[in-house]
Amino acid sequence: MKTSTKIVLLLFATLVMTSPLLGQQEKGIVGIDNWLNNWTQFKPHQEYYGEPTQILTGSITEDTKLHKRYTYLLLGNVFVANKATLTIEPGTVIIGDSKTNGSLTVARGAKIIADGLETDPIIFTSGKSVKRAGDWGGIMILGDAPTNKFGNGSVAAFYKQLDPANYSHTNYGGDNAESDSGVFRYVRIEYAGKRTKAAGYFNGLLLAGVGNKTKLSNIMVSFAAGDAFKVLGGAMEIDRAVSYKCNGNDFKFNYGAQCELTNSLAVRSPYISSSEGSRCVQVISYEEPGEVDLSKKGTSLTASNLTLLNDSEDLKNDISMGLVKAGVYVGHFATLDMEKTVISGFNPAVIFDSKVQINQENLENIKFSEMYFNNCNGNIFVENNSNNDDLENWYGNSAFFNLYSKSPNAETFIDIDNPRRPDFRLKINKIIATNNDPDLIDD
Template sequence: MKNFTKILWVFLLITGNIFGQQEKGITGTDNWLHNWTEFKPNTVDYGEPTQILAGNITKDTKLSKRNIYLLSGNVFVTDSTTLTIEPGTVIIGDYESKASLTISKGSKIIAEGLETDPIIFTSNRSVKRAGDWGGIIILGDAPTTKFGSGSVASFYGKLNATIFENSNYGGENLASNSGVLKYVRIEYAGKRIKNAGYFNGLLLASVGNETILENIMVSHCAGNSFEILGGEVYLNKVVSYKANSNDFKFNYGTQSSLSNSLAIRSPYVSSRNGARCLQINSYDNKDEVDFTKKGTLVVAKNITLITDSDNLKSDIQQGLVKEAVYVGHNASLEMIKSVISGFNPAVLFEDKIRVNQENLEKIKFTDMYFNNCNGNIFVENNMNNEDLENWYGNSAFFNVYSKSNNSETFIDLKNQRKPDYRLRINKIIASNEVDPDLKRLDD
């Protein structure tokens, strides 16, 4: 009987550990990336445009799957108008005219694709590259910490304010509804504008919590794949693939959640300044922010962040791999049951953040899986992270540290047609102790 009891306890312990590991990172009984995503979009022929979208859309409009649309110049949906896009519709951004699509405050986009028939936004160049066209901008009237209301023209800097007169955002409506983006792919966006920087794949400014944002893939973006300014945004099952800049950037008091989502970085396409999977800020310029309002808060649950590298150590030595997560001053992050694999280090705090209990209680890492990172959690410009390791390494946080290559860690990330980035449970040897070999090379 005693032997049976021991065997039962061992079985329960092993089973509990396996299911505990399965809960980390992106989850699902089936691989939810199947059918609607595309990891080699440059090989896909979307056909030639049959219709042109240009100027302002001022009355309710529906785009149908039977047409292929050329997005020409800066297209605005204005005057409380709704733009509806059928599943399977292809919209091609024009390279020469620096095409972009803006859903102005009070208007809506209903782009509800299907798993087997996603909506595609892509480039019209024969050889597609990051930054071929602008991207999608959605503006709402939810709160932002910026004084007054913001505008895309002022955000990007030196944009033509006359052209972007319909680009204001911000208000007091947390339940602002800008529509639906579901089963949507955005490819090769992030056009660079002279004196204005890069557009983003999807910019969400003061978007409210009634807006549905699910199953969105942004690939090969020259700017940030997803940028969120203010508002209350819920992102679920979204993918950023090989962005030049940040995968997810949150700023200006947004109260956001990011769940069951994926970011894959390449050491060879990041911008010179480096880029992160998650960048959490409360401001760029503190003089333009109302500090009586809530600072940025992001809850990230079941997120998988990966560096796609065949020789991680060499890429780190060459300075091609940076931190996965960056947390700025006065911002809060709660990261739960997530995977960070192959970064240098896993997390970096802005050097303005003092390491004390008050600040650390605003930046939480719980039930995490840190794998093959060149150091775990540091403060910017400070190589001594003993206090942080002691805090987050406490068994109460249930964080796990490991050192396995990606092919051993994830189910099938080399499958170009149907990659699977869920954890490969049976090959992971995990420990609650920090791996002594995982130290930053610049220590």
């Protein structure tokens, strides 16, 4: 066989073997198959899970298992405490009681093993016939990993009529970054976020001081009245998380959290978002500077392959009405390294806190590379400053491989309007993008 023929055949074989890889869009959520299939539910109001047959209340202080054959009611503040482990079978349904702000808290030292299956996820949901955001409390997992707060943190203010015996179960934080709070995988949390007088809204999933041996993946929070995923301190990896049309922030990181977020999706609706300015991703190191020790590590997030989408029917009008905010917010003393992420349909894509000075050190601590900015009204700005020339020059440098485009959702994503199995991956070879920032909102 001639050498040239061998080379042609070798190249053809290589192309055949690598074609599945070439067919993958590397930006935004990725996967050879649509990993949202089977376990997610984008229309949970159409689901009926039956009436509760068992009640969960008070404190769980011994190893306990919840079974799929029962439907459980979270009545009041339920704690997993005293180093107990709560195990939940795949397919189990747990309903949060509305009148008592039903909630589940895994205290420091305790564990939860909620290890669902792709075809049989674990479901926490509302029991109302007409379901709304904030129907019940939410889920809190508390660990003893570090925070940057002075002393330990506490979530006691969330609880209604808290028994004094349970106050110690509401604390979080410590010095064990490798602590293990269990497994939370293939889980859906629907209609959580009940409002409280003392602490505002519950969150779908609150992770406070959670250590990096905790396994967190394939978690969907939908229609939460508070934040979908709220992380306070700790050190953890979160993979394949979904926040769908929540009122609060989709992913909020605070109090010195050291986290990695990968291959995850946030879909916002301008018509149900909080008037306070909710973001898809918020990375801050404190609420008030006096509550943290600035000699400790500030919040640091490494984020890759996220799809952050604002689902507006008329983006230009929604922006003019003040319904659309920035997709990403970066606070003072916080670090963000974001890559291969799609930010589509925001006003603008990214906002820095006004305290963030634009200098070499801060720009090296806030990185955006191989990004895809689509249909945003501006890209990266400092809060209350309309002049972003320095930021555009920096992040627009070709060395970062950031792309800018203006494409309708139908032409950008594979099939986001599919009512049963939406696909939020980017279309292959359908994106017209440049390294220059186009005029993203028509006059």
